[in-house]
Amino acid sequence: MSGDFEVRMRGPGAYALARQAVDQMEKHGVWPTALNFEIWTHYVADPDSALGREVARLLTSGEAFTDKVSDELAALYLPKVRLNEQIRDAGDQLSRELASVSLAIQSAQKSSEAYGQTLASASQSLDGQGDVSALRATVDNLASATRRVQRENKSLEKRLAESSAEVAKLREHLEQVRRDATTDGLTNLANRKSFDDELARACAEADASGETITLALIDIDHFKNFNDTWGHQTGDQVIRYVASVIGRVGAPPRFAARYGGEEFALIFPGESADMATATLEEIREEVSSRMLKRRSTNEDLGAITVSAGLAERRPGENGHSVMERADAALYASKRGGRNRVTNAEPVANAA
Numbered sequence: 001m002s003g004d005f006e007v008r009m010r011g012p013g014a015y016a017l018a019r020q021a022v023d024q025m026e027k028h029g030v031w032p033t034a035l036n037f038e039i040w041t042h043y044v045a046d047p048d049s050a051l052g053r054e055v056a057r058l059l060t061s062g063e064a065f066t067d068k069v070s071d072e073l074a075a076l077y078l079p080k081v082r083l084n085e086q087i088r089d090a091g092d093q094l095s096r097e098l099a100s101v102s103l104a105i106q107s108a109q110k111s112s113e114a115y116g117q118t119l120a121s122a123s124q125s126l127d128g129q130g131d132v133s134a135l136r137a138t139v140d141n142l143a144s145a146t147r148r149v150q151r152e153n154k155s156l157e158k159r160l161a162e163s164s165a166e167v168a169k170l171r172e173h174l175e176q177v178r179r180d181a182t183t184d185g186l187t188n189l190a191n192r193k194s195f196d197d198e199l200a201r202a203c204a205e206a207d208a209s210g211e212t213i214t215l216a217l218i219d220i221d222h223f224k225n226f227n228d229t230w231g232h233q234t235g236d237q238v239i240r241y242v243a244s245v246i247g248r249v250g251a252p253p254r255f256a257a258r259y260g261g262e263e264f265a266l267i268f269p270g271e272s273a274d275m276a277t278a279t280l281e282e283i284r285e286e287v288s289s290r291m292l293k294r295r296s297t298n299e300d301l302g303a304i305t306v307s308a309g310l311a312e313r314r315p316g317e318n319g320h321s322v323m324e325r326a327d328a329a330l331y332a333s334k335r336g337g338r339n340r341v342t343n344a345e346p347v348a349n350a351a
Helices: 002-008 014-027 034-045 050-061 067-077 079-126 132-181 192-209 223-230 232-249 273-289 319-335 344-350
Strands: 213-220 255-260 263-269 300-302 306-312 341-343
Touching (some): 014 034, 034 050, 034 067, 050 067, 192 255, 192 263, 192 319, 213 232, 213 273, 213 319, 232 255, 232 273, 273 306, 273 341, 306 344, 319 341, 319 344, 341 344
Parallel strands (some): 306 341
Antiparallel strands (some): 213 263, 255 263
């Protein structure tokens, strides 16, 4: 939902959604704070979502929409808030772990200093000493001090081992948080932000190495009509199906992402437009070859098709420019009847 929401808030209907959110807040006596605005915009954009249903439940029950309620809703349902909280919690836990290790090290340092003083004192006592009982007392004192230091060292070793394990867990958790932040929740492909970052990196690397990059955009044909006919949940199933096909051929070193809504993007490092075209034709043919059924009722949905546009990057060309050319090729596929792959170069030459 979050990826679709971001797309809708940058589309033609965004201002209408924003006005609806403000109207609803005013109607229910909710202050238009930034957090409330985000919550209510999600609510009017998708009332059937988990957040939408919870807001509806609160309204039906007559519960006051306080700042505390807003904070709780955001923590549960808004991905950016959840992500920030996870990062903050991991940071707090890491700080506590480092503080605990620091105390353990300080304690070991004090024990080592005390042991050094004991050794120095014993050395002075042993100088010229002939009394056997006094010598025995000095040796016993040294043995006792040695045992204390050994215990401290073992305790420190244990604490450091525990801390290393805890830090490894934190590192794994933060890596999962990073993956969540760069992954589209519906399709498990990379999300828009991750794609933008990867495209910039790939262009910079291509400038350094001189290698070719081809960029492709893929769009599900007539998806709005399909969504309106069968509903968003079935539409999500279709998006996941197309994503699974794209993800299979878009494995590294290629890079596949859900660009927004029913649109996907692919980066082909080291591949020419002709090579990428063959792969896109494979995707197009596989998607259209399967007759889909609705999971809940087993109704026949028929076949769906995709259109694609691609552009081979020119030397020194930035990612935004390549995207524009690939997008123009995609729209040429749409205008040409859909269910086809179009290369940007012939389109540009024809224009």
